[in-house]
Amino acid sequence: MTLFEIVALYVALHLIVASFLVYRVGQIRLKEKVSLGDGGNAQLNARIRAHGNYIENTPLALIGLVALAMLSAPALLLHLFGMAFLIGRLVHAHGMAQDGANGRGRGIGAILTLLTYVGTALSLLYFIFTSDYI
Numbered sequence: 001m002t003l004f005e006i007v008a009l010y011v012a013l014h015l016i017v018a019s020f021l022v023y024r025v026g027q028i029r030l031k032e033k034v035s036l037g038d039g040g041n042a043q044l045n046a047r048i049r050a051h052g053n054y055i056e057n058t059p060l061a062l063i064g065l066v067a068l069a070m071l072s073a074p075a076l077l078l079h080l081f082g083m084a085f086l087i088g089r090l091v092h093a094h095g096m097a098q099d100g101a102n103g104r105g106r107g108i109g110a111i112l113t114l115l116t117y118v119g120t121a122l123s124l125l126y127f128i129f130t131s132d133y134i
Helices: 003-032 042-070 075-096 104-129
Strands: none
Touching (some): 003 075, 042 104
8 A cells, every 4th residue: 555545545535434423414414404503402513513523523534644655654553543543533423412512532632632732743743854865
């Protein structure tokens, strides 16, 4: 598997997760007949925020993977950050789905996301400043 195929794998997986989160929002919208906002429905609000949080965080992580691939980072590193971020986002979404959006997974997912961001950033800086073409 090439580095860009690895990135494409994680992009595909995240597209599937994003589609699932969109579907969950749509379920409540149709059931409660709410076309804009959350209509005061706490469950719809939690699903909107779970999807929104996912969309707010995913692009940067995927851009980081692309940048690592462009710098010829080891495939194992791409898988490490790709899988950690994916698991973090899944666990976070599951935590958001709990009553009151206070599931334990929410915090674990947030920590995994943060660790992935920092790890990717530090790896990018390492590859940038230790390359032969500086």
